[in-house]
Amino acid sequence: MRAVVCTSFAPLDQLVIEERPSAPLAAGQVRVRVTAAGVNFVDALLVQGLYQIKPPLPFVPGGETVGIVTELGEGVTSHSLGDRVLITSGFGGFATEMVSAASRAVIVPSSLTDGQAATFMQSYMTAYFALVHRAKMQPGQWLLVLGAGGGVGLAAVDVGRALGLKVIAAASSAAKREMAQSRGAVAVIDSSIEDVKARAKEISGDGVDAVYDPIGGKLGEECLRSLREDGQFIVIGFASGDIPKLPANQVLLRNRRVTGVDWGAWVGRNPAENQALVLQVLAKIAAGELNPVEPVSYPFEQAAQALADQQQRNVVGKAVLIP
Numbered sequence: 063m064r065a066v067v068c069t070s071f072a073p074l075d076q077l078v079i080e081e082r083p084s085a086p087l088a089a090g091q092v093r094v095r096v097t098a099a100g101v102n103f104v105d106a107l108l109v110q111g112l113y114q115i116k117p118p119l120p121f122v123p124g125g126e127t128v129g130i131v132t133e134l135g136e137g138v139t140s141h142s143l144g145d146r147v148l149i150t151s152g153f154g155g156f157a158t159e160m161v162s163a164a165s166r167a168v169i170v171p172s173s174l175t176d177g178q179a180a181t182f183m184q185s186y187m188t189a190y191f192a193l194v195h196r197a198k199m200q201p202g203q204w205l206l207v208l209g210a211g212g213g214v215g216l217a218a219v220d221v222g223r224a225l226g227l228k229v230i231a232a233a234s235s236a237a238k239r240e241m242a243q244s245r246g247a248v249a250v251i252d253s254s255i256e257d258v259k260a261r262a263k264e265i266s267g268d269g270v271d272a273v274y275d276p277i278g279g280k281l282g283e284e285c286l287r288s289l290r291e292d293g294q295f296i297v298i299g300f301a302s303g304d305i306p307k308l309p310a311n312q313v314l315l316r317n318r319r320v321t322g323v324d325w326g327a328w329v330g331r332n333p334a335e336n337q338a339l340v341l342q343v344l345a346k347i348a349a350g351e352l353n354p355v356e357p358v359s360y361p362f363e364q365a366a367q368a369l370a371d372q373q374q375r376n377v378v379g380k381a382v383l384i385p
């Protein structure tokens with residue numbers, strides 16, 4: 063099999079494609095022929111050694127993978143040969159083949175393409191966990207989504223619309239804003255030239271009920287001021303590379319709240335609760351209430367380019383590698 067391999071924490075162009083022997087298949091595992099591997103912001107950080115988790119070297123990046131089951135380990139009765147499955151693994155997905163515990167291989171709903179299936183789990187579960195489980199948003203509330211043309215941002219637009227929220231989408235390019243509108247944003251703000259805080263207050267009347275922030279930095283800090291009484295600032299991530307220092311006086315004013323979101327770590331501690339949320343998201347996708355975007359495709363050989371495009375804000379929606 064072939065795999066994209068990170069041999070040292072280094073710039074993206076140092077990734078290599080290697081021929082590797084197939085991994086042995088243990089009891090309870092399935093072997094999968096990969097058909098699509100989702101590209102996430104965190105993958106680019108991981109291979110450069112810029113993430114809080116540093117996998118032992120060498121490693122194969124890629125945490126969201128879709129493929130066809132080609133072999134069943136001893137004792138596996140939950141799956142059949144030919145099943146199309148999604149594996150959320152952390153690493154190992156940028157390969158033509160991977161091995162996984164059968165319990166971690168989720169059957170993909172037939173309504174999703176391989177690309178959609180390989181790119182929705184992290185983004186949609188982060189958005190759903192944030193808006194439903196953490197922030198407990200209610201229909202009719204105003205939600206300002208920053209980075210609304212990116213992975214977790216666009217998912218929040220879609221989830222927000224499905225929850226009956228009035229979503230304002232802020233993004234830096236026309237293509238990203240159009241994409242957010244296609245997922246149900248009622249208003250858009252050009253974050254490259256407009257005053258996002260002032261525009262969000264203007265559009266919502268008295269300020270928004272929640273700001274969903276995957277970007278951080280100065281923009282996030284400013285947008286705290288766009289919250290109305292009892293509004294929540296939802297901390298998702300720091301794609302700008304800059305962790306905002308939220309002024310406590312602005313939290314005190316209007317009885318605002320700051321809501322942290324760490325979906326990945328929460329899953330590790332609450333697998334059963336997460337499974338219930340995943341089933342809710344899958345049911346909404348099957349019912350057509352949620353519509354994950356069709357990602358931009360890159361051939362396997364362009365893994366480094368896909369990761370670079372992601373890091374340089376060039377990806378609208380999501381990106382996927384096709385082996």
Ligand SMILES: NC(=O)c1ccc[n+]([C@@H]2O[C@H](COP(=O)([O-])OP(=O)(O)OC[C@H]3O[C@@H](n4cnc5c(N)ncnc54)[C@H](OP(=O)(O)O)[C@@H]3O)[C@@H](O)[C@H]2O)c1
Nearest residue numbers: 103188209212213214233234276298299300301302323325
């Ligand atoms: N809390 C959690 O559980 C959780 C889960 C998943 C991901 N995350 C985090 O969420 C963040 C966003 O992830 P994502 O998958 O949405 O990434 P993405 O698809 O690359 O989108 C990030 C967006 O951030 C904006 N951005 C602003 N400044 C940027 C910069 N200097 N570099 C890159 N992007 C910049 C861009 O939007 P504009 O061009 O419109 O400004 C871009 O579209 C990451 O920090 C990730 O680690 C958190």
